[in-house]
Amino acid sequence: MMTLKIGGVPEHFNMPWHLAIENNEFKNEGIDLVWKDFTGGTGDMTKALRSGEIDIAVLLTEGIIKDIIDDNPSKIVQTYVNSPLLWGLHVGAESKYQSVKELKGKISAISRVGSGSQLLSVVNVKNNGWDVDKIEYQVVNNMLGAIDALTNESADYFLWEHFTTKPLVDNGTFRRLADIPSPWPCFVIAVRDEVLENNPDEIKKVLRVINKQLERFSTIAKKERYVDTFAELYNLEHDDVKDWLIITEWNQGKSISRTLINKVQNKLHDLSVIEKTIDVDQLVKKIYI
Secondary structure, eight states: OEEEEEEEOSSGGGHHHHHHHHTTTTGGGTEEEEEEEOTTOHHHHHHHHHHTSOSEEEEEHHHHHHHHHTTOSEEEEEEEEOSOOEEEEEEETTOSOOSGGGGTTOEEEESSTTSHHHHHHHHHHHHTTOOGGGOEEEEOOSHHHHHHHHHHTSSOEEEEEHHHHHHHHHTTSEEEEEEEEOSSOOEEEEEEHHHHHHOHHHHHHHHHHHHHHHHTTSSHHHHHTTHHHHHHHHTOOHHHHHHHHHHOOBOOSOOOOHHHHHHHHHHHHHTTSSSOOOOGGGTBOOOOO
16 A cells, blocks of 8 residues: 655645545555644645655645745646635734734734745735835744734734634634735645656545545535534634635646646736746646546
8 A cells, every 4th residue: 555645734624635534535545645734834835845754735826836936846736726715814812903004014924934824925015015025024833823923912913814713813812904815726736746756646546536525515515514524623613614615616626727827926926926937837747537
């Protein structure tokens, strides 16, 4: 049996993977898929791909595109979630700031350099017409670090996925000043080049299994069956889970769009997140499954 190591954030988006693992759907295909949670987000996972700590990652589109351009030896093999990610912009509950416009020149808490929280900070600054070169960051590693930074006011604001942080808004730890949708599909599946070269059949099997799993979330009626499970596993309110499922569109094996990837990297270039664009074949490996 082939062992493959996969990483993702410990958030509701990745429940389909855990269901498939628990139901032995990968093992039935001869794959021992070993999951690792990365609380540090995309920046943490790109490092793990580079080092060989993991073979596969489910991570933010913008983060992996930037890191491949910066010579991460990996490729995007499939979009995982077609819909944008809804990022909440948060301040501490006792913060003096009441609007996004007051955050000009203030310190952004980010999980890692190159993380989605950093890249969306740039998106927010650009959206407001501020100077990207004047953004100040504080690396906080994870959610606990962000809570500490915003509570102690060593950082002023923090961008993270809306529904993951909603319990912290509800209990008065954070205040949300705005929601910012990412201007692209949010999650993709990336694989190290070495694994793609040496184990292409196993990667095809992994994709076939997860795509079959995602078919179970293809309609609102089907999604409703999983509301209790999502709510229990990720400490979310049922109504929040329903709202999230309504706006979430899962990819179910459709070929990744070269045009889309080009649009994303061009947008990242416009935002000054990346210094150059590269040929799509250096970013994407099309897998025929």
